[in-house]
Amino acid sequence: MVTAVIDAIAINGELPLTLVVLDEVQQYIGDDIDTAMAVQELGETCGEDGRLDSKLLFIGTGQSALTSTENLQRLMGRFTVNVQLQDTDVDSVIRKVILQKNESARSSIQTVIDNELGEISRHLRGSTIEHNKDDEKWMVADYPLLPVRRRFWEKVLPALDKTGTGSQLRNQLRIVHEATKSTAEQPLGCVVPADYIYDQIATKLLNSGVIGKDIYETISRLKAGNSDQKLQSRLLALILLISKLPTDIESGIAATADTLSDLLLENLQEGKHELRALVPKLLTQLVDDGLVMPMQTTVGEEYRLQTIESQQWYDMYRQQENELKANPQLLETYRSQEIQSYVRKQVLSARITQGNVAEPRLINVEFGPELPSEANKKLYAWAPEVPEKNFNALARGADPDSATIYIHVPTTQRDELRKAIVELKAAETTIDVRGIAKTDAGKEAYAAMEYRFKEADRAKKAILKDIFSQIQVKLAGGQEVEGENLAEQIQNAGKLASQRLFSKFKMADDKGWAKVYSRASTQGDPNALEAIGHNDEADKHPVCSEIKRFIGLVKTGKEIIDNFKDAPYGWGKDTIEGAIFAMMAAGVLKASDAQERPVDAKSLDRSSVTQTKFRPENVTLSKVQTIKVRGLINALLPEGQNCGANEEQSKLPQAIANAKQIARSAGGEAPLPLAPSTTVLTNLEMYSGNEQLQQAFDAKDEIETQFKQWQEQADLAKRRMGQWNELKTASRLCKDLAIHSTIAEQMDSIESNRSLLAEPNPISPLLKQVESALRDAITAKLSEYEDEFNACHRDLLDDANWAKLDGAKKQALLEKRSLNSVPTVDLSSSAAVYDAIEETSFEQWNDRISALPGRFDAALKDAISELTPKAKHCRLNKPVIESEEDLQKWLSEIEAQIRAELANGPVVPS
Secondary structure (H helix, E strand, O other), X not given: OHHHHXXXXXXXXXXXXEEEEEOOHHHHHOOOHHHHHXXXXXXXXXXXXXXXXXXXXXXXXXXXXXXXXXXXXXXXXXXXXXXXXXXXXXXXXXXHHOOOOOHHHHHHHHHHHHHOHHHHHHOOOOOOOOOOHHHHHOHHHHXXXXXXXXXXXXXXXXXXXXXXXXXXXXXXXXXXHHHXXXXXXXXXXXXXXXXXXXXXXXXXXXXXXXXXHHHHHHHHHXXXXXXXXXXXXXXXXXXXXXXXXXXXXXXXXXXXXXXXXXXXXXXXXXXXXXXXXXXXXXXXXXXXXXXXXXXXXXXXEEEEEOOHHHHHHHHHHHHHHHHHHXXXXXXXXXXXXXXXXXXXXXXXXXXXXXXXXXXXXXXXXXXXXXXXXXHHOOEEEEOOOOOHHXXXXXXXXXXXXXXXXXXXXXXXXXXXXXXXXXXXXXHHHHXXXXXXXXXHHHHHHHHHHHHHHHHHHHHHHHHHHHHHOOOEEEEOOOOXXXXXXXXXXHHHHHXXXXXXXXXXXXXXXXXXXXXXXXXXXXXXXXOHHHHHOOOOOHHHOHHHHHHHHHHOOOEEHHHHHHHHHOOOOOOOHHHHHHHHHHHHHOOOEEEEOOOOOEEOOOOOOHXXXXXXXXXXXXXOOOHHHHHHHHHHHHHHOOOOOOOOOXXXXXXXXXXXHHHHHHHHHOOOOOOOOOOOOXXXXXXXXXXXXXXXXXXXXXXXXXXXXXXXXXXXXXXXXXXXXXXXXHHHHHHHHOOOOOHHHHHHHHHHHHHHHOOOOOOOOOHHHHHHHHHHHHHHHHHHHHHHHHHHHHHHHHHHHHOHHHHXXXXXXXXXXXXXXXXXXXXXXXXXXXXXXXXXXXXXXXXXXXXXXHHHHHHHXXXXXXXXXXXXXXXXXXOOOOOOOOOHHHXXXXXXXXXXXXXXXXXXXXXXXX
């Protein structure tokens, strides 16, 4: 493409400076995306090709809506220099081309305009396009167009024609030209009515779907009727045009009877009064015919077009409206919610803090007829719905020291507010139920109902704004509170009310309480109050004194916190807990958990403060006493645990628990004696805090002596129980021996007498007796085994077959049957004796002895198999022989049996 351009315009190979104008490119492109892309590609290709050497310039021309459509906006990146056609340029062209006047007529026109300037200037008064002083210098030049109507067209045309072509210069020229022609033959004073443009663009609007077919046909039908019907058709056309104006831009143009009359007027000199009287009547007739519907708005009664579908919407609206009116209780709820929501929002926006520590203060809101009972403990803003006279009496009659903030919301305009709420809720429900319409008529109905909703909302807000602007704020006693707005008044009132309610806050107003808490809780520092400059005894600080006085005999942390966070104190968490922990660290307070176990400042977790019980400490220990008690605690604690400074109160219970455990382990179930008494420790547990430390100091020597005895006895019990368990095992092992009954009897005596820890040791002799008896019994069995082994071994040696083997073979066969030697048993110690009997019981020794002959026979059989591999062992029957006859019979049977076996080879009887 670039090559073709160069070939077309180059002169002797040189490119001249060339301007390419794409005239009316907007109309050429239209809605075609492909065409827009082609134009864009043309600009990009020629603009980026260096061969053109920046000597080719493109200009695209279009009307004022060039940037109003997405399809055209894509070109703006390539056509970067924008030259916008100004409205003054359009006006200038129209005045020169169409509205140019002969000089001879100018004075007559000026006379009419001067005479009727009052009428002209009243048109659309209050709107954004109303008459202004600058209009007067152009009135003659613009005649028969009135400036207000020109501006009306300028607003309506873009709203009706989204493509922008309707507001192009040529279209404006055409419309103005046709309008001028329509008035050219009429008397001087006749002007172009505002509805004239409807006839010029109606068919196009119908084809583009901007207006529905039914309303188009209705306007056309009335236009063909009598004079009243023609005027009705013009009213409908104007109402339609006004309804198309953007609702998101406040223009002040509404289809009221006055506005419609202003725009319909055709003759400045005649018939204007008759027209203004006729228009309301015709509108009423249109309402009766169901063609338009009235709407009450902030500008008065406004009219909207009515279709079959919009009638359905309107009927539902009326139904919702009637249902709301029939439910005054619900309406009152809605009204109260609007008032209360605003007041709550303003109260919540206030950020009230008190003192140097900026303690936050929450203002509670009450709308009921009476104040809550806790109003003397918390900040309250009270807004009762009462007349102003009653409100002033309530505020002035209240205690001047009370902290209640009185808010008066005027009770005026109740009916107006309810009416606006009814219209708002009815329109809102109708929109929700009917949903977003899809047909043209439905969309019109939806837009009308949405407009009704916005108007009702605007009316409601205007009424509320007026009500809220009259709100009064006073303090109890009648003191008025200044402020630019309600939020500022609440802010100022809150500060004053906080000073009234929390009258004792000042004594605690110090930023150092967090440091006090930190020093007391982490270090157990008895001088933690130095962080706020207090160097005297802890309970002499005003805050600590108040808390200690409240505690009395005992209070939980929750009771303390709840009391001092409310009036008249209003202290923060750091203040309350800092004072508590400081007094604990200083020995002024003592604390115990839910199980009445003492805790000190270092061991008390902050999350457990509310469940902790606090009591005043009435006992004071000297430093020497505290050190000695700490030594006692360290003596009673398990090895590896130590009590540090300021930990005595929390560690002493642990030490007592450990000492009791040692005492329990010094005795127990039989045969142990009963555990020693720990009365001295039990008595100690009846106390807490410094009083417990004092009791520990007083009983220190007794506790240390008894604890030492308990430790020694516990160690002895541990050793003796080991021996006892050993004796029970030994007794079980010797159950088959004669000594067992004696041992059992002695053990029963020890258990019944609980004499395990008696001296001399009752267990040692019994263990020795059992050990000796077991050793003797095992030795006897071993000797019996050895005798049987030797006898069987001699029989084996006497056997002829065994004698045939060499020594190595014999040794191998004996090892195979584990018969190479007599076993040995270690009986050198008691443990060895128990192991030996555990390994081989007396019953097992008997079985082993009985098995020896068989094992030696098996070795002999192995020897015969070695010598005569084919020999077969023949098991002989061995009956009881009682006579010679029995013997002969048995021998005969044996002989027959052996002979039968001999037929198969050598026989070895067994």
